[in-house]
Amino acid sequence: MSILIFNRLPYYDVPYDKWLEDLNEPLVILTEQKLAPAFQAKARALSFENYDYNNAVEFVALQMAKKNPFRRIVATAERDILRAARLREHLGIEGQSLESAIAFRDKVKMKTLLKAANVKVPPFAEITSVIDLVRFIEAEGYPVVVKPVDGMGSRNTTILHDDEDTIAYLTEGLTPHLEVEKFIEGEMYHIDGVVLDGVIELCWPSKYLNNCLAFQEGKYLGSYLLEPENPLTPRLQRYVTNVLHILPTPQYTTFHAEVFHTPEDELILCEIACRTGGSRICEEYRQAFDLDLTKLAVQAQCGLAVTVPEQVRSGRGPKTQIGFIGIPPKQGVFLSAPKADELPDWVTEYRLLAEPGQYFDGPHTSVDYTVTLVVTGETEGKVLARLEEVADLFERNTVWQSK
Incomplete structure (x- = not known):
């Protein structure tokens, strides 16, 4: 076999x-x-x-x-x-069963299950026709978010602010399998971890820089791990643990949840996936926890015995603070970017994903990048400052040619 x-x-x-x-x-x-x-x-x-x-x-x-x-x-x-x-x-x-996979992939099914269990989710509805969209807007008001029920990477996700936006959006025609939800004001966090033999072995939150739709404006996406002392750390851990207990979570899986923290101090689920987070989240966890999320899940699914580090089992948190940034392509021909030996030593991973002479027509998803970097620091604040510093460095020193 x-x-x-x-x-x-x-x-x-x-x-x-x-x-x-x-x-x-x-x-x-x-x-x-x-x-x-x-x-x-x-x-x-x-x-x-x-x-x-x-x-x-x-x-x-x-x-x-x-x-x-x-x-x-x-x-x-x-x-x-x-x-x-x-x-x-x-x-x-x-x-993983088909029932479980659908609960994590179908955003309408996911939110229906969680809403029934009294988990706060945005108001939402499935769209099968223009009537569904109009009824939702009349009930909830603008702005609203329209996206595929099984989308990923924020692909084909659109924010409608008014009737003019809606008319422009509908001009292209409604695609199948869409949902609409109320736009939630607030800061976005992602929470990542691993489930082994039905036990949540690691669940740790990070805060996004910008948001998952920032690529539509050509902005970078990044995040950094929260410190154990951050008051949101235990709140987000409890919140996502509850979500995983409600959903038909696989016995062996990684997970990636996205949660809004609103100005009213509410936590509202955006969505959750039963796989490792994208971008360089995998590398963040390797460096912060001496643990490869995907490796553990794959080995366990295939029947190998796996163990997690004592630091993780004891819940002590990351051994150092880590963050990542992904810089999207511009429209034009990529010529050059800073070299690895020109970067500060607190940049612990640098991946150049574009080749000189390669043409791009801009980003299409939240994980379309020309460059990714992982940085380390003693505190959340230090990591945030370094992420912003390196983003500025690449903005000033990456060379593009219009075409």
Whole structure:
């Protein structure tokens, strides 16, 4: 038998062959074309055009299962959660159920379950026609947010402030599977962690710099871990723990929750996912907790014994304060950016994702970047100041050519 892995992540973040070598089982990795070469040297990796929406991915997986049955099916990215769950159900394979996957992927289902359990969520409604949108706006007023019920990376998310915005939005036509919700004023936090054998082993909050729609204005996205002494730290931990207990949370999973903290001091859930947070959240946790969230979840899902560091088990919090920043592309041709040896030593990871001469037409999601950086500091305030400093450094010293 073998392990099937649906993959949208680069090899440097998910070296499955190393993580699972103790199983001594064949690995089959289905992934997008640009990522495939790094995996093909390590395991059987098949690449697909239009990977996110290509249903031939599932068809090929089912054909392969007839010849060599899969013992486990693993998904580490948002787009693949339902894919994996449907195949598990069809093939009778242990792991996250389809019911659980839908509860975490379908924002209407998610908020319906949580609202019934008295968890504060934004007013929301499913949109099947213009009438649904109009009724919601008449009931709740502007501004409202329209987004896919199963979206990710803030793709195709739109804020409507008035009738003029609504007319412009509707001119393009309503796509299927949409929801509308009331726009919530407040600061956004994300809370990340891991569940092992049904126990929440780590749950730690961070504060966003800007917000997940900042890319629409060409602004960077970043965040930094909260200190244990921050009064919001235990509140956000309790809040997300309650959410995970209400939802049909998998026995082994990472999670990424986004929560508003309003001017009225309320906590309101934006959404929660049963996978590791994007951007460089994985690297933040490696440095802050000596723990790789995705690695633990993948190993545990495949039946390997895993342990968490004593620092995590005792709830002491990060060994140092960490933050990340992702800088989106501009419209034009990327020419150059600062080199690694030109950066301060408190930049602990620097990834340049653009190549000289590469053309960009701007960002399309909240995780479209040309550069990502991770920084460290003694306090939240120091990390925040350094993130802003390095953002300014790249704004002044990255060279673009209009086209």
